[in-house]
Amino acid sequence: MKNLVLLILILTLVSCNNEIYFEKAYYEKISGIKFPEKYRVIETYDNGEFVTTTSFKIDSAVLKRFSEKNRFDTVRDPFYLFFIGEKSLKKQKPDLKNKDELLYISGYSKTNTWLYIIDFKKEMLWAEIQYPDWGGTSPSE
Secondary structure (H helix, E strand, C coil), rough: HHHHHHHHHHHHHHHCCCCCCHHHHHHHHHHHCCCCCCCCCEEEEEECCCEEEEEEEHHHHHHHHHHCCCCEEECCCHCCCCCCCHHHCCCCCCCCCCHHHHEEEEEECCCCCCEEEEEECCEEEEEEEEEECCCCCCCCC
């Protein structure tokens, strides 16, 4: 019995780390946008049905290069940004009303849509992938 308790304690300690996992390969495959090497995941949300959203803390210089490489654009109309993470994320959300502080890039394929938002002042990136609507129309229609 003593050995069993010790084994459970060791497995618990080994499996616990402070790193938050997100589906990096999936985000990159769907959007075609490669993440910078250095980032810290703040929070990730995946409802398993229609959306996965992740927020990142990224150094401002790295974030600047990332935005230039991927041709992020200024936000002209914040209502254009349909960001589901605004409702699902708990820790850090973009202030969509403060359009002067934000850059974005979005796109779609036959099955998915994606949206990435940057706030340089907060040194934050939000990435969101909307899953396919298997029972409805595609995003490209």
